[in-house]
Structure formats: structure tokens, C-alpha cells
Amino acid sequence: MILSDADxxxxxxxxxxxxxxxxxxxxxxxxxxxxxxLGREFLEFQHANIPxxxxxxxxxxxxxxxxTVVAADDEYILHPGDFVLGTTHERVEIxxxxxxxxxxxxxxxxxxxxxxxTAGLCDPGYQGQITLELSNLGTAxxxxxxGMRISQLTFTELxxxxxxxxxxxxxxxxxxxKGPQASKIQGDREFGGDQ
Ligand SMILES: O=c1ccn([C@H]2C[C@H](O)[C@@H](COP(=O)(O)OP(=O)(O)OP(=O)(O)O)O2)c(=O)[nH]1
Numbered sequence: 001m002i003l004s005d006a007d008x009x010x011x012x013x014x015x016x017x018x019x020x021x022x023x024x025x026x027x028x029x030x031x032x033x034x035x036x037x038l039g040r041e042f043l044e045f046q047h048a049n050i051p052x053x054x055x056x057x058x059x060x061x062x063x064x065x066x067x068t069v070v071a072a073d074d075e076y077i078l079h080p081g082d083f084v085l086g087t088t089h090e091r092v093e094i095x096x097x098x099x100x101x102x103x104x105x106x107x108x109x110x111x112x113x114x115x116x117x118t119a120g121l122c123d124p125g126y127q128g129q130i131t132l133e134l135s136n137l138g139t140a141x142x143x144x145x146x147g148m149r150i151s152q153l154t155f156t157e158l159x160x161x162x163x164x165x166x167x168x169x170x171x172x173x174x175x176x177x178k179g180p181q182a183s184k185i186q187g188d189r190e191f192g193g194d195q
């Protein structure tokens with residue numbers, strides 16, 4: 001079951017679903033989703049730094065990205081073909097019996113801006129800001145401004161709460177992330193990590 005605006009409000013009031021700061025609930029709570037705003041930090045990919053990324057190399061991933069912070073009243077120009085990591089302004093807490101889907105907004109989609117390349121799922125138990133995989137699929141640069149509504153979250157109720165929710169209990173690598181976070185795939189067991 002997908003939560004409606006009334007269901008979302010009920011869960012926010014109950015306090016187990018958290019979206020904060022929710023500056024403007026009247027505008028941000030949509031019929032069956034919550035609009036989230038764009039944060040000020042961006043991770044850009046430095047193509048010249050390394051020839052290729054080996055997923056098991058924390059160093060290569062770290063060398064590959066560089067953070068840019070734009071002022072609250074400034075803008076970030078996303079050029080055609082660019083791929084950068086952004087962040088939601090809001091921090092979320094997803095209860096154990098919900099999953100949240102990170103979706104784009106139609107108005108931005110019509111300008112060719114997408115907010116995730118592939119992994120648009122926030123697990124039951126996830127807490128933190130949401131890293132956005134931002135791309136401009138169009139032919140004209142688009143100016144993005146911190147605070148603008150950039151994405152929407154929808155919520156689906158699970159049949160039963162997750163037995164092992166995302167979080168410290170299972171060593172989840174993005175729990176409590178602040179700002180855009182680069183890939184931590186080197187934490188995967190396949191690449192020598194313990195997850
Ligand atoms: O667009 C998104 C989607 C998800 N997340 C957060 C919430 C989610 O719970 C967490 C992990 O996502 P996923 O399970 O898809 O990533 P993974 O690579 O499998 O990581 P893990 O091994 O920690 O599950 O990342 C984001 O920040 N941005």
C-alpha cells in the first residue's frame with residue numbers, strides 16, 4: 001500500500017516517520033508523496049585524476065570526487081551530460097515497516113533533470129540525508145538552486161516490518177549520512193569489506 005497525504009501526516013505526527021526540517025508542509029506534502037529540497041553540497045567527478053575506478057579501492061573513489069559547496073543564494077549549473085552527487089536538505093528516518101522511493105519531479109524531468117541513476121530506494125530503518133544522483137539528460141545547462149524542491153519521496157507499507165532493518169545492527173554503510181556521500185562499495189564482502 002502506498003501512503004496518501006493523510007497517511008503520511010499520520011505517520012509524521014506519530015513520530016516514527018521523520019522528515020526534517022519540513023519547512024513548508026502545505027507545499028511539500030503532495031497527494032501521495034513529500035517533496036524534498038536541494039542541499040548546498042555537491043560531489044563532482046574529477047575525470048582527469050585517475051584512469052579508472054576499482055571498486056575495492058577506497059583511495060581511488062576518494063580521489064575521484066571533490067566537494068563543491070554553493071552559497072544558499074547562489075546556484076549550481078548542471079551541464080548536459082553531467083553526473084554529480086547532490087543531497088537533500090532534509091534528513092529522513094524511515095520506520096521498519098516502510099520503504100521510501102526517491103523520485104524526480106515532473107517539472108524538472110521536463111527540463112531533463114533526473115535525481116537518480118538507478119538506486120532510488122531508502123530501506124526500512126534508513127536514517128540520514130539522501131544522496132541524489134543528479135544528471136542533466138538534455139542539451140541546455142540548467143541552474144539548480146539550494147532550497148528548490150528537487151525530488152519527491154513516496155512511501156510503501158510492508159506486509160510485515162523488516163526483521164533486520166537498515167542501520168548499525170547490520171553495519172549499514174550509509175546510515176546517518178550527512179551531505180552527498182561517494183560510493184562505499186569497497187565495504188562490500190565481494191571487495192574485501194564485511195557487508
Ligand atoms: O537515491 C538514493 C537511494 C538510497 N539512498 C540511501 C538510503 C538507502 O537505504 C541507502 C542504501 O541504498 P542501497 O541499499 O540501494 O545501497 P547499497 O549499495 O546496496 O548499500 P548497502 O550495502 O548499505 O545496502 O542509501 C540514498 O542516499 N539515495
